[in-house]
Amino acid sequence: MSLAMQALGFDVEQVRRDFPILGRKVRGRQLVYLDNAATTQKPQQVIDRLVKYYREENSNVHRGVHYLSEVATTAYESARVVIQRFLNARSEKEVIITRGTTEGINLVAQTWGRVNVREGDEVLITAIEHHSNIVPWQLLCAEKGATLRVAPVNDEGEVIVEEYAKLLNERTKIVAFGHASNALGTINPVRQMTQLAHDAGAIVIIDGAQGVPHLPIDVQEIGCDFYAFSGHKVYGPTGIGALYGRESLLDAMPPWMGGGDMILSVSFEKTTYNALPYKFEAGTPNIADTIGLATALEFVASLGLENIASHEHDLLTYATGRLQEIAGLRIIGTARQKASVISFTLEGVHPHDIGTILDQEGIAIRTGHHCAQPLMMRFNVPATGRASFGLYNTRAEADALVDGLRKVIEVFR
Amino acid sequence: MSDLRELYQQVILDHNKNPRNYREMPNASRKVEGYNPLCGDHYTIFLQIDGDAITDVSFTGNGCAISKASASVMSSMVKGKSRDEAAKLFDTFHRLVTGDASGLDAAELGRLAAFSGVSEFPARVKCATLAWHTLNAALKGDGESVTTE
Numbered sequence: 281m282s283l284a285m286q287a288l289g290f291d292v293e294q295v296r297r298d299f300p301i302l303g304r305k306v307r308g309r310q311l312v313y314l315d316n317a318a319t320t321q322k323p324q325q326v327i328d329r330l331v332k333y334y335r336e337e338n339s340n341v342h343r344g345v346h347y348l349s350e351v352a353t354t355a356y357e358s359a360r361v362v363i364q365r366f367l368n369a370r371s372e373k374e375v376i377i378t379r380g381t382t383e384g385i386n387l388v389a390q391t392w393g394r395v396n397v398r399e400g401d402e403v404l405i406t407a408i409e410h411h412s413n414i415v416p417w418q419l420l421c422a423e424k425g426a427t428l429r430v431a432p433v434n435d436e437g438e439v440i441v442e443e444y445a446k447l448l449n450e451r452t453k454i455v456a457f458g459h460a461s462n463a464l465g466t467i468n469p470v471r472q473m474t475q476l477a478h479d480a481g482a483i484v485i486i487d488g489a490q491g492v493p494h495l496p497i498d499v500q501e502i503g504c505d506f507y508a509f510s511g512h513k514v515y516g517p518t519g520i521g522a523l524y525g526r527e528s529l530l531d532a533m534p535p536w537m538g539g540g541d542m543i544l545s546v547s548f549e550k551t552t553y554n555a556l557p558y559k560f561e562a563g564t565p566n567i568a569d570t571i572g573l574a575t576a577l578e579f580v581a582s583l584g585l586e587n588i589a590s591h592e593h594d595l596l597t598y599a600t601g602r603l604q605e606i607a608g609l610r611i612i613g614t615a616r617q618k619a620s621v622i623s624f625t626l627e628g629v630h631p632h633d634i635g636t637i638l639d640q641e642g643i644a645i646r647t648g649h650h651c652a653q654p655l656m657m658r659f660n661v662p663a664t665g666r667a668s669f670g671l672y673n674t675r676a677e678a679d680a681l682v683d684g685l686r687k688v689i690e691v692f693r
Numbered sequence: 694m695s696d697l698r699e700l701y702q703q704v705i706l707d708h709n710k711n712p713r714n715y716r717e718m719p720n721a722s723r724k725v726e727g728y729n730p731l732c733g734d735h736y737t738i739f740l741q742i743d744g745d746a747i748t749d750v751s752f753t754g755n756g757c758a759i760s761k762a763s764a765s766v767m768s769s770m771v772k773g774k775s776r777d778e779a780a781k782l783f784d785t786f787h788r789l790v791t792g793d794a795s796g797l798d799a800a801e802l803g804r805l806a807a808f809s810g811v812s813e814f815p816a817r818v819k820c821a822t823l824a825w826h827t828l829n830a831a832l833k834g835d836g837e838s839v840t841t842e
Contacts, residue, residue, distance in 0.1 A: 630757035633759070636814060662755055692701075
């Protein structure tokens with residue numbers, strides 16, 4: 281990072297040059313990419329790192345005595361340390377490499393959950409959860425005869441903490457909630473919610489898929505027991521992510537998948553499992569993308585997490601104001617603490633039609649239920665349009681969105 | 694805007710705003726729900742069947758302009774038709790929206806022609822065909838609901 285950039289804090293035009301895809305045209309128009317909550321674009325640094333790995337370092341990890349295996353193992357394990365520091369976990373043993381947030385949540389449900397949740401117990405989630413933080417708990421509850429409880433949200437899309445606290449009791453074994461909502465942008469008071477859950481004797485897992493891209497994360501400060509996130513939401517490759525878990529809990533948990541790498545010794549009579557974190561990493565891992573994920577985390581750290589948060593907050597405020605100029609536009613999700621995600625409906629026009637018309641202008645937004653159908657029902661909408669901003673978006677792109685929406689209205693007038 | 698005007702033709706905008714046969718049918722002989730989980734489009738199709746004839750069609754529900762207009766046009770076109778004639782219309786419509794329109798003439802298409810622009814938008818084919826798939830399920834009498842997935 282240049283000194284000039286540091287002095288200015290954050291130069292979005294310079295940052296954009298690191299993302300080659302932002303220069304391309306879509307349907308003859310300059311791409312305006314506002315679907316970052318679905319997945320983010322990748323900087324050249326990440327693309328280059330993946331290429332370098334496959335061109336110069338590719339080998340299997342943890343077992344070879346040859347040179348390339350050592351190089352690959354070092355790169356893979358260094359990546360784990362980068363993730364550990366990014367989350368401020370105590371030790372790299374607390375970082376399990378996964379395919380993403382969904383796998384992390386399922387891992388906890390199927391290991392800690394299956395051992396510790398019994399008939400009559402309760403699992404508590406909130407009304408703004410993504411399907412990936414609902415269904416794994418439904419599966420667990422169905423298997424164990426446990427009950428899934430749901431903390432309600434208010435009309436702004438904020439979890440009602442008093443109601444949440446009331447639902448906690450001695451039967452509550454697991455509490456699972458998102459750090460930030462993918463559908464509405466709401467940022468949950470994760471520290472307070474974790475403390476309340478711990479007071480009731482439950483463990484806490486946080487779905488960090490939308491937290492990591494927007495907020496500095498410190499799992500020790502939050503106090504949670506598990507924190508899952510996905511690399512592709514934070515400018516890294518798809519199909520890679522990590523699960524933070526408290527070491528004492530991970531130690532006591534049974535393995536999830538069996539196979540190579542997760543064992544110390546195998547005989548037909550008895551198998552001894554490997555130490556943490558390898559106990560939870562059966563099979564050859566996704567080496568290249570783990571290394572690519574570390575490069576992405578280093579990239580955002582070099583820009584400054586506070587700088588990114590403040591840039592995105594400026595975009596959120598600006599875009600919210602501009603969108604409110606449009607008659608008939610309703611913003612769903614008006615929490616006081618919000619990530620740069622704006623869900624909206626337009627009177628008389630279905631979101632799907634909005635998405636198609638904006639696409640003709642080169643503007644990519646998400647339309648639909650955002651894998652949060654219960655939440656859509658809560659707000660009595662079948663679907664919304666969602667513009668989600670990343671670190672490389674600009675005010676001009678928010679203006680382009682507003683102009684595009686005016687075209688939508690023109691078509692449907 | 695030319696592609697958009699092709700997609701959102703006046704007939705579609707009109708049927709979206711003022712859908713025909715948009716009502717429940719309490720004494721329907723067939724009632725089937727159609728659902729597109731991808732975008733949340735959700736319709737219920739009601740049929741009155743007398744022997745081989747579809748004597749009445751209505752629908753309720755909500756979704757995008759393409760799906761609602763398609764349900765509306767479908768309802769007005771298959772009313773009074775035989776099962777075979779309705780199946781043939783679906784086949785014609787399906788070919789039109791999937792870009793296999795060779796050999797289809799204007800007379801055969803009638804109001805269906807308004808959906809000719811859909812073939813340029815592959816992501817919207819499911820919207821256009823949802824009501825027709827639901828009709829098909831209702832005519833076959835299999836199950837209570839149908840999805841596009």
